[in-house]
Amino acid sequence: MENYLSASESRLKEIYFDLLKEYQKFKDMNLKLNMARGKPSSEQLDLSLEMLDILNSTSNLKSRDGVDLRNYGICDGIPEIKEFISELSGISPENFIVGGNSSLSMMFDTISHFMIKGGEGCKPWASQGKIKFLCPAPGYDRHFAISEYFGMEMITIPMTKTGPDMDLVEKLVQNDEKIKGIWCVPKYSNPQGITYSDKTVKRLANLKTAAKDFKIIWDNAYFIHDLKDNGDNLLNIMEECKKSGTENLPIIFFSTSKITFPGAGVAFMACAGENLTALKKMYATKTVGFDKLNQLRHLRFLKDKETILNHMKKHQAILKPKFDLIINTLESEFSGNPIIKWENPNGGYFVSVETYPHCAKKVVELCKDAGVVLTSAGATYPYKNDPNDSNIRLAPTYPSKDELKLAMQLFCICVKIAVIEKRLNNNK
Amino acid sequence: MENYLSASESRLKEIYFDLLKEYQKFKDMNLKLNMARGKPSSEQLDLSLEMLDILNSTSNLKSRDGVDLRNYGICDGIPEIKEFISELSGISPENFIVGGNSSLSMMFDTISHFMIKGGEGCKPWASQGKIKFLCPAPGYDRHFAISEYFGMEMITIPMTKTGPDMDLVEKLVQNDEKIKGIWCVPKYSNPQGITYSDKTVKRLANLKTAAKDFKIIWDNAYFIHDLKDNGDNLLNIMEECKKSGTENLPIIFFSTSKITFPGAGVAFMACAGENLTALKKMYATKTVGFDKLNQLRHLRFLKDKETILNHMKKHQAILKPKFDLIINTLESEFSGNPIIKWENPNGGYFVSVETYPHCAKKVVELCKDAGVVLTSAGATYPYKNDPNDSNIRLAPTYPSKDELKLAMQLFCICVKIAVIEKRLNNNK
Numbered sequence: 001m002e003n004y005l006s007a008s009e010s011r012l013k014e015i016y017f018d019l020l021k022e023y024q025k026f027k028d029m030n031l032k033l034n035m036a037r038g039k040p041s042s043e044q045l046d047l048s049l050e051m052l053d054i055l056n057s058t059s060n061l062k063s064r065d066g067v068d069l070r071n072y073g074i075c076d077g078i079p080e081i082k083e084f085i086s087e088l089s090g091i092s093p094e095n096f097i098v099g100g101n102s103s104l105s106m107m108f109d110t111i112s113h114f115m116i117k118g119g120e121g122c123k124p125w126a127s128q129g130k131i132k133f134l135c136p137a138p139g140y141d142r143h144f145a146i147s148e149y150f151g152m153e154m155i156t157i158p159m160t161k162t163g164p165d166m167d168l169v170e171k172l173v174q175n176d177e178k179i180k181g182i183w184c185v186p187k188y189s190n191p192q193g194i195t196y197s198d199k200t201v202k203r204l205a206n207l208k209t210a211a212k213d214f215k216i217i218w219d220n221a222y223f224i225h226d227l228k229d230n231g232d233n234l235l236n237i238m239e240e241c242k243k244s245g246t247e248n249l250p251i252i253f254f255s256t257s258k259i260t261f262p263g264a265g266v267a268f269m270a271c272a273g274e275n276l277t278a279l280k281k282m283y284a285t286k287t288v289g290f291d292k293l294n295q296l297r298h299l300r301f302l303k304d305k306e307t308i309l310n311h312m313k314k315h316q317a318i319l320k321p322k323f324d325l326i327i328n329t330l331e332s333e334f335s336g337n338p339i340i341k342w343e344n345p346n347g348g349y350f351v352s353v354e355t356y357p358h359c360a361k362k363v364v365e366l367c368k369d370a371g372v373v374l375t376s377a378g379a380t381y382p383y384k385n386d387p388n389d390s391n392i393r394l395a396p397t398y399p400s401k402d403e404l405k406l407a408m409q410l411f412c413i414c415v416k417i418a419v420i421e422k423r424l425n426n427n428k
Numbered sequence: 429m430e431n432y433l434s435a436s437e438s439r440l441k442e443i444y445f446d447l448l449k450e451y452q453k454f455k456d457m458n459l460k461l462n463m464a465r466g467k468p469s470s471e472q473l474d475l476s477l478e479m480l481d482i483l484n485s486t487s488n489l490k491s492r493d494g495v496d497l498r499n500y501g502i503c504d505g506i507p508e509i510k511e512f513i514s515e516l517s518g519i520s521p522e523n524f525i526v527g528g529n530s531s532l533s534m535m536f537d538t539i540s541h542f543m544i545k546g547g548e549g550c551k552p553w554a555s556q557g558k559i560k561f562l563c564p565a566p567g568y569d570r571h572f573a574i575s576e577y578f579g580m581e582m583i584t585i586p587m588t589k590t591g592p593d594m595d596l597v598e599k600l601v602q603n604d605e606k607i608k609g610i611w612c613v614p615k616y617s618n619p620q621g622i623t624y625s626d627k628t629v630k631r632l633a634n635l636k637t638a639a640k641d642f643k644i645i646w647d648n649a650y651f652i653h654d655l656k657d658n659g660d661n662l663l664n665i666m667e668e669c670k671k672s673g674t675e676n677l678p679i680i681f682f683s684t685s686k687i688t689f690p691g692a693g694v695a696f697m698a699c700a701g702e703n704l705t706a707l708k709k710m711y712a713t714k715t716v717g718f719d720k721l722n723q724l725r726h727l728r729f730l731k732d733k734e735t736i737l738n739h740m741k742k743h744q745a746i747l748k749p750k751f752d753l754i755i756n757t758l759e760s761e762f763s764g765n766p767i768i769k770w771e772n773p774n775g776g777y778f779v780s781v782e783t784y785p786h787c788a789k790k791v792v793e794l795c796k797d798a799g800v801v802l803t804s805a806g807a808t809y810p811y812k813n814d815p816n817d818s819n820i821r822l823a824p825t826y827p828s829k830d831e832l833k834l835a836m837q838l839f840c841i842c843v844k845i846a847v848i849e850k851r852l853n854n855n856k
Contacts, residue, residue: 037500039499039500040499042496042499045496045498045499048498049485050485052483052484052485052487052721053484053485055480056480056481056484057477057478057480057481059480068470068473069691069692070473070476070689070690070691070692071467071468071470071473071689071690071691072465072467072685072690072691073691100528100529100718100719101528101717101718101719102714102715102716102717102718104714104715104716105714105715108713108714108715109714112540112544115544115554116540116543116544116554116577116578116579117577124554126543126544126552126554126555127554142713142716145713146713146714149544149545149710149713150544151544257500261498261499261721262498262499262500262716262717263497263498263499263500263501263717263719263720263721264497264498264719264720264721264722282577285536285570285573285574285577286530286532286533286536286537286574287530287532287533287536288530288532288570288690289529289530289690289691290528290529290530291528291529291691291692291719291722292691292692293480293689293691293692294692294719294722
């Protein structure tokens with residue numbers, strides 16, 4: 001396909017006017033499509049419908065130990081679901097706190113706890129002046145929103161193919177005790193789908209930080225969310241930290257939001273030592289217990305490692321064609337025309353693209369004006385500020401394949417229009 | 429019955445040795461009973477069993493507006509459940525945020541929010557030095573635990589028959605801008621079962637506080653939890669505040685914990701103006717949404733005001749005989765013997781007693797040694813410090829009537845033993 005970066009100005013203009021005609025056709029279709037959020041489709045949610053039949057008025061509603069799960073109590077989760085998540089994650093059951101339907105909420109609670117109480121014998125974060133957090137980017141906008149809520153300074157860390165730029169991370173944390181933590185989506189990262197390499201995990205587990213109260217927020221949101229049969233492997237950071245005597249570093253999160261129902265799933269967190277003691281105590285103050293019937297419902301539906309992995313295969317069967325469609329469209333539209341690069345992830349919920357510099361906002365705007373909502377350009381960076389204005393997160397899971405096909409056709413046209421406009425303007 | 433306060437020392441000794449024999453009989457029974465927490469009994473939980481049949485794999489899982497409630501979104505609660513709680517509470521639907529299974533958790537989040545962000549244009553509470561909270565006592569230990577977690581100084585406010593001592597409240601808040609709020613269980617207060625009088629509610633709604641960022645935490649935990657056919661009436665504080673232009677004061681909480689399942693209910697909060705805007709924004713940062721399927725399940729089960737009030741009648745039918753048993757036992761054991769006073773509440777979950785001064789700890793200890801666990805003496809006061817060591821909270825809901833009968837017999841013996849010991853020691 002024609003390379004816009006080497007094409008002449010007059011040739012670009014020709015192409016541009018053709019593209020505008022194509023664009024107008026899409027506008028005339030009055031589309032109303034959304035590729036903005038990582039929401040499972042109805043078809044995926046239907047995979048878990050039977051979970052709603054599991055508990056009824058005739059069910060045994062007691063835990064293995066005979067506790068009536070309808071009543072108050074068991075603040076940190078029923079023992080059998082801790083064993084279930086332990087088998088899946090390779091982290092001991094006793095390291096877990098099992099929560100309500102939102103792991104994001106548990107991350108917020110965790111940050112809040114360190115703001116108010118501090119950790120490792122240090123003063124509360126809220127009493128240490130403006131603290132800082134490392135934000136590998138592109139990254140997850142809701143993490144950055146939490147940092148912003150708590151008034152932290154966010155430091156952007158570039159992502160590499162093996163995870164955050166660890167040279168930079170190590171350099172920064174060893175000199176600045178105001179840096180209190182790092183946000184990580186270590187497997188199938190949001191949005192790039194990058195899985196941290198073994199070396200990256202080991203380096204994180206061996207961080208020498210000026211702050212004694214540094215924490216690694218390990219949001220393992222896509223831990224079993226493979227799109228291909230041979231998914232990525234992520235090293236168990238808790239094990240690595242055990243070896244290094246740094247078990248106080250990681251606080252690890254999982255959830256079933258994208259396994260069963262985003263609106264009614266179960267969240268899990270795992271940590272060790274003082275973190276575990278303090279956060280359990282915090283939750284014992286905050287609540288008499290999370291929804292244990294929903295924990296039981298999930299346990300009886302997802303059963304064990306084999307059952308849940310089979311269940312994830314069904315998600316994969318729905319999702320893979322959608323991701324393939326995106327990748328194939330990008331390949332057929334842009335091969336030989338290096339105005340956009342993209343990741344081809346082995347799992348997760350997104351396809352991340354990098355447009356020619358300073359075109360992302362324009363692409364998103366063009367798509368929106370023709371009825372296709374994308375994640376806002378910049379959303380994947382702290383302060384919504386993508387210095388190159390080039391990253392766009394495509395979320396292919398929610399729309400149908402037909403909708404996605406249309407949306408991607410439009411997207412490619414918009415990328416081309418935006419890049420040509422930028423090129424023509426640059427030449428002025 | 430014989431009055432221990434006027435009996436001679438030799439007569440007291442006689443009674444004492446008889447009581448010790450009776451006490452020993454109870455010890456020999458190896459009881460294992462619990463009157464410590466306000467937990468509904470299994471029989472009460474069974475009243476809501478059918479709620480578990482409401483949602484199944486064939487149900488319509490969409491909201492009235494057509495939103496798939498299995499998926500992400502609708503952070504502040506589905507509109508129809510807001511209307512439901514509005515009808516019950518007399519507060520507008522748009523004032524509500526509907527949460528997960530724990531109203532305590534929402535109170536914690538609320539306090540946490542003001543600690544971190546502040547309100548009414550003031551600095552965050554965490555940046556204002558040691559702040560203070562008014563704690564009507566006897567009161568709810570979990571409220572005091574939240575204050576303690578956040579490092580607040582707690583100021584004990586004596587309870588009267590009409591609510592907190594408002595003369596003292598008004599005097600304190602008008603002079604001390606460090607006083608940021610008051611914990612209230614305004615209807616069937618925990619533990620005394622006192623309902624705030626209209627005058628008390630009006631005085632609270634018209635508080636002149638030195639702190640611009642003062643908040644009334646209105647934990648209306650027992651709002652429809654009557655034990656008698658003509659329950660108490662509580663004035664709608666939001667309405668009173670509207671009249672007075674003080675809608676920024678109250679933050680109101682309800683929950684279905686003691687209506688359906690404590691372990692899997694739905695919590696509600698209501699507030700207005702800046703409180704509502706800020707707390708909605710906080711929740712939108714903290715979570716993509718609470719469990720909406722459980723909201724739907726509750727809505728379809730509890731339906732409307734008539735249905736839920738009928739449901740509460742069934743709880744009443746189970747609870748009233750237990751409360752009657754306690755009151756009748758106390759009356760028959762202690763009439764004419766003024767060593768203990770008790771409340772006879774029209775609703776709620778507790779019977780609060782006041783023993784002869786400095787005997788409560790001893791009573792609880794004696795009961796425990798004979799196998800009956802009561803709420804720790806002192807638990808109903810800030811810092812677990814009951815200055816008179818006289819308040820004991822009896823929680824009759826969880827044990828069976830037979831268990832309760834035994835437990836109360838023992839309790840009365842323990843009260844008598846403790847008082848006689850105290851009297852004999854005082855005479856030394």
